[in-house]
Amino acid sequence: MSLLDASQSKPMEGGASFSLGNRMLRVAWGVTWLLLARWTPPPLWGWRRMVLRAFGARVGTGARVYGSTRVWLPANLTLGERALIGPGVHLYNQGAIAIGAYSVISQGAHICASSHDIRDPDFQLVLRPVTIGERCWVAAEAFVGPGVVMGDRSVLAARGALFGKAAPDGVYTGNPAVFLKERGLRRP
Amino acid sequence: MSLLDASQSKPMEGGASFSLGNRMLRVAWGVTWLLLARWTPPPLWGWRRMVLRAFGARVGTGARVYGSTRVWLPANLTLGERALIGPGVHLYNQGAIAIGAYSVISQGAHICASSHDIRDPDFQLVLRPVTIGERCWVAAEAFVGPGVVMGDRSVLAARGALFGKAAPDGVYTGNPAVFLKERGLRRP
């Protein structure tokens, strides 16, 4: 985990929060995605899965990631079977992000797995993993904050900004997002 | 309407929500806008109107659309006379979007005319048209959700996220957006 160690830096003084190895790896990742994937049309799902896996992402069978999706570090990403990550989604995974099988992340959503210690004069970076269950929906341009856990089948409405826990089958909306109703998913 | 028919797909299984014809048309549209309009400077309003009309948009006299505006499908777009669509606006018109005369959509706003049936195990796409009246203002980075109707001269404040109806002359703010006050427009 030394590549990801963020402790003891001085971000307020201009110090880097990540090791040189981590930064070199991310340069390689950024260039690779730009050249091999960023411009590819939607149907090339298999190709982009391969590129993500080559950089250490755990990607389930049939998971679909658009070329315009931004991933901070593939090694911190886990996608379940047939998960769908839409166009323009930002997976800001300085900390780990896991998204369960059949979950859908819609266009422009942002999932952020890090924060800063606002009481610390050094403003230290804090990694807080995000876990999204199975068959969830994070709708268009929603925001899932650091440390959030979304239960299976929960829904975050468009532009919702979630900072707490989402119960299974719950529908959440607003900023900050609050519980709106039960999803009421019918049996297949 | 067969190009736009979204019923009976299986999005959760990876099935396309739109017909092959629709998808081919959108590829042609995306390439055309990229090559002919995306990079053009603001004053070329007339040229971009022509490109939009060539793909089926109904665009009123003097309507202004920036090159950085994204339109999902021009055939689903109606713009009134002198409507202004700002830089970076996202018109996600899987369903129809109509924007009335003299209305202003500011930078980075997102208008979204589709959703999913969250009670359906197949997570079916649902098209819900958006109608914005005349002399409205959707301010910077606001979000107008599926099925919304904004009455004439209504205002959605910056970053507001509107999911219900906006009364004529009403000013709405917040996420979810709520009525704040009457606009109090002076007589010209």
Added chain:
Amino acid sequence: MSLLDASQSKPMEGGASFSLGNRMLRVAWGVTWLLLARWTPPPLWGWRRMVLRAFGARVGTGARVYGSTRVWLPANLTLGERALIGPGVHLYNQGAIAIGAYSVISQGAHICASSHDIRDPDFQLVLRPVTIGERCWVAAEAFVGPGVVMGDRSVLAARGALFGKAAPDGVYTGNPAVFLKERGLRRP
């Protein structure tokens, strides 16, 4: 200030809100940033400071601005010592924006220093400067609206949308953003 004079235009009739000189200057600025800075990797902080200063920005020692940051007009920008402007930040400074020493503006945040007079039939542009104090944090994808003043060490949480005043050491969250708690910064 004649370059920035926005009065007496007719934006609803398609009239420009800014003088020809202002618009020419912004074309030069946009092309310059695109060619010289937009694609540069993070460590070239000094180079980007130089480009910003050449166009009139007042940039303190060690201030860091990413290549993907968008600045409307450098002449309207003041950055304090070691301020950090993150990737994808939008400084929409039609009016003046000042950001104090050691403040951090995180990825995708938007600071907007102009609005429109919604009671005016001509929908006149209104310039309203934004002032952010020292050691503040505007977190990921937050929005700071026209005329806002943020006191020293105040915090706007991720996706927060602030339209009023933020007291020193206050933490604000939500849309519209409200006071959540005191920051409780420890002594260094």
